[in-house]
Amino acid sequence: MVTYIGMLNFTDKGIQSVKETTKRAAAAKEMAQKLGVTMREIFWTMGDCDVVCVLEAEEEQALAAFSLAVAMQGNVRTRSLRAYTAGEMDKILAKLP
Numbered sequence: 470m471v472t473y474i475g476m477l478n479f480t481d482k483g484i485q486s487v488k489e490t491t492k493r494a495a496a497a498k499e500m501a502q503k504l505g506v507t508m509r510e511i512f513w514t515m516g517d518c519d520v521v522c523v524l525e526a527e528e529e530q531a532l533a534a535f536s537l538a539v540a541m542q543g544n545v546r547t548r549s550l551r552a553y554t555a556g557e558m559d560k561i562l563a564k565l566p
Contacts, residue, residue: 470525472552473532477520483544494520497539504538505531520545523552 479487490513498508501524510523526532536547553561 470527471529471532472554473524474550474552475520475522475524475536476518476548476550477522477539477545479519479545480543486544490520493542493544500538501535504535506535524549 479490483490494511498511501508505528506524506526508522508524512521513519514521524532524535526535532549536549539545540547
């Protein structure tokens, strides 16, 4: 599984209809499933990001397609971080000289 942390900020369009944000998130979760992505967690946050989510998929292309599909709706701008579990990090570290 590939894990990403999604960091989202509302666009002007998204903040104007912020009362619909939880409904949009539910719709995004359904769309994610159709694209082979699982949205494990969704958090509305204060600070640098308006929304943070944890995403998983079997392949990175599915995550990329999902991110683009969400961005196309125009409610949020997205950034993402590739995340590694401790086990994955141990495998990376084992390759170091």
